[in-house]
Amino acid sequence: MKVKVVIIGCTHAGTSAAQQILKTHPATEVTIYERHDNISFLSCGISLYLGGTVKSLDDMFYATPQDLAQLGAHIYTQHDVYQLDVGKKQLLVENLITGRKFVDHYDKLVLATGSVPVIPPLQGVSLPNVLICKDYADATRIAASAQVKKHIAIIGGGYIGVELAESYSNTAHQVTLINGLHPLLSHYVDTDFAAQIATDLAAHGVELKLNETALKFDSDAQHVYIQTNKAEYQADLAVVCVGFRPQTDLVAGQLTLNQDGSLHVDRYMRTSDPAVFAAGDAVAVHYNPTQSDAYTPLATNAVRQGLLVGMNIFRSTLADIGTQATSALHLYGKTLASTGLTLARAQKHGFDAAVAKLTDNYRPEFMPTTTPIDMRLVYDRATHRILGGQLYSQYDIAQSANLLSVCIQNKNTIEQLAFVDMLFSPYYDRPLNYLNQLALTAVEQEATAKP
Numbered sequence: 419m420k421v422k423v424v425i426i427g428c429t430h431a432g433t434s435a436a437q438q439i440l441k442t443h444p445a446t447e448v449t450i451y452e453r454h455d456n457i458s459f460l461s462c463g464i465s466l467y468l469g470g471t472v473k474s475l476d477d478m479f480y481a482t483p484q485d486l487a488q489l490g491a492h493i494y495t496q497h498d499v500y501q502l503d504v505g506k507k508q509l510l511v512e513n514l515i516t517g518r519k520f521v522d523h524y525d526k527l528v529l530a531t532g533s534v535p536v537i538p539p540l541q542g543v544s545l546p547n548v549l550i551c552k553d554y555a556d557a558t559r560i561a562a563s564a565q566v567k568k569h570i571a572i573i574g575g576g577y578i579g580v581e582l583a584e585s586y587s588n589t590a591h592q593v594t595l596i597n598g599l600h601p602l603l604s605h606y607v608d609t610d611f612a613a614q615i616a617t618d619l620a621a622h623g624v625e626l627k628l629n630e631t632a633l634k635f636d637s638d639a640q641h642v643y644i645q646t647n648k649a650e651y652q653a654d655l656a657v658v659c660v661g662f663r664p665q666t667d668l669v670a671g672q673l674t675l676n677q678d679g680s681l682h683v684d685r686y687m688r689t690s691d692p693a694v695f696a697a698g699d700a701v702a703v704h705y706n707p708t709q710s711d712a713y714t715p716l717a718t719n720a721v722r723q724g725l726l727v728g729m730n731i732f733r734s735t736l737a738d739i740g741t742q743a744t745s746a747l748h749l750y751g752k753t754l755a756s757t758g759l760t761l762a763r764a765q766k767h768g769f770d771a772a773v774a775k776l777t778d779n780y781r782p783e784f785m786p787t788t789t790p791i792d793m794r795l796v797y798d799r800a801t802h803r804i805l806g807g808q809l810y811s812q813y814d815i816a817q818s819a820n821l822l823s824v825c826i827q828n829k830n831t832i833e834q835l836a837f838v839d840m841l842f843s844p845y846y847d848r849p850l851n852y853l854n855q856l857a858l859t860a861v862e863q864e865a866t867a868k869p
């Protein structure tokens with residue numbers, strides 16, 4: 419008899435798990451339930467579409483239900499799993515088109531239920547001209563409103579808020595960015611870098627309201643009014659993007675959850691129930707810089723964890739090696755890339771951390787052109803281990819953040835990065851690559867530092 423695997427949720431973690439299960443174990447009976455009428459939507463497409471980089475939101479899917487059906491999956495979109503009993507291996511499902519409810523069972527279950535936007539409990543947050551930004555339905559609402567709304571207020575200065583601010587400001591919208599509790603992009607960069615990013619946003623017309631917290635929304639037929647702890651602002655539309663929380667209500671009280679509600683999984687993506695695996699935004703990742711669980715909802719983690727579910731579902735084959743939450747964003751022709759811990763977060767985690775700073779041209783000045791790169795390397799003064807890095811430049815430094823990610827993964831020290839072999843060609847870099855040079859700055863800083 420075929421083993422039956424049920425997958426709940428089919429964006430990145432669910433799609434990747436389904437593809438891998440059917441690739442490595444084609445005899446498996448795979449049933450997928452997805453609430454939406456689509457699968458695999460890349461949310462990064464929202465700002466790309468708003469900014470005109472991609473022409474259609476429909477280009478932002480990389481798999482269709484038909485693709486998974488062709489691989490052999492039974493896929494049910496617009497089906498909501500509204501109850502789960504892991505003891506009985508039983509789920510209750512509602513067909514959202516017909517309203518029919520039915521029971522299904524599994525031998526093994528994959529939870530790929532992802533995350534939902536944090537919606538602060540503020541008066542007026544569900545008004546029609548207050549939007550959130552996550553899935554395809556949100557994307558179509560945001561895209562349609564951009565045609566008619568001129569003044570956009572963005573609540574939240576994480577990477578989604580900043581990306582939206584860039585896209586709106588590049589397309590003749592008036593933009594107000596309100597960011598309260600934490601500094602701009604505080605998960606990714608330290609405050610001096612955040613100040614540079616704020617300068618770039620302001621230079622492109624984004625009105626920044628920093629250290630301000632939205633308290634309530636009001637609206638009339640045309641406008642939305644945002645009351646903060648300091649002032650009231652009028653806009654045509656507000657977009658709230660203040661973070662995500664794991665969607666794990668189905669298993670609350672049944673499986674081990676972390677304090678933030680994310681699922682705890684082991685290195686083989688197993689939850690506390692041996693028949694239940696999980697991947698993606700519903701799950702806490704193993705975060706290498708601190709060697710602990712952390713909630714870092716990223717598509718990169720979701721796809722990798724989905725693959726691991728597929729590889730490990732019948733036999734523990736390949737263990738997860740954890741993550742550094744490496745990310746990049748594009749801002750007015752510059753690339754901001756970061757990996758691992760910022761200095762502030764490293765210190766918060768108890769490290770005796772320091773940061774080396776360097777601004778240097780990526781290649782020699784005798785070449786026809788060159789471009790400066792602003793760099794930060796965060797390291798542990800006790801062990802000299804690299805904990806994080808940040809790069810900001812008009813030069814495309816995205817892959818250098820990936821290299822720093824590998825260094826953190828491998829527990830490399832600042833000395834090892836300073837002397838690791840990297841190519842030299844004046845087309846690409848100097849005899850010492852800019853990352854060698856950045857790490858050398860850290861080495862010299864430590865050599866001259868008072869104990």
Ligand SMILES: Cc1cc2nc3c(=O)[nH]c(=O)nc-3n(C[C@H](O)[C@H](O)[C@H](O)COP(=O)(O)OP(=O)(O)OC[C@H]3O[C@@H](n4cnc5c(N)ncnc54)[C@H](O)[C@@H]3O)c2cc1C
Pocket residue numbers: 426427428429430431432451452453454460461462463464497498499500530531532533534551552553578665668697698699700715716717718719720
């Ligand atoms: C605007 C934006 C830009 C982003 N840009 C990037 C980026 O550039 N790089 C990056 O790495 N990450 C990015 N992310 C993050 C990335 O989108 C998420 O990490 C990723 O979507 C997580 O995938 P997932 O499959 O785990 O969960 P989700 O995308 O949350 O999908 C979960 C799915 O499960 C379904 N589901 C949940 N519960 C049920 C149920 N009970 N029954 C049926 N179906 C259910 C949901 O309908 C949903 O489709 C971005 C996110 C946003 C919002």
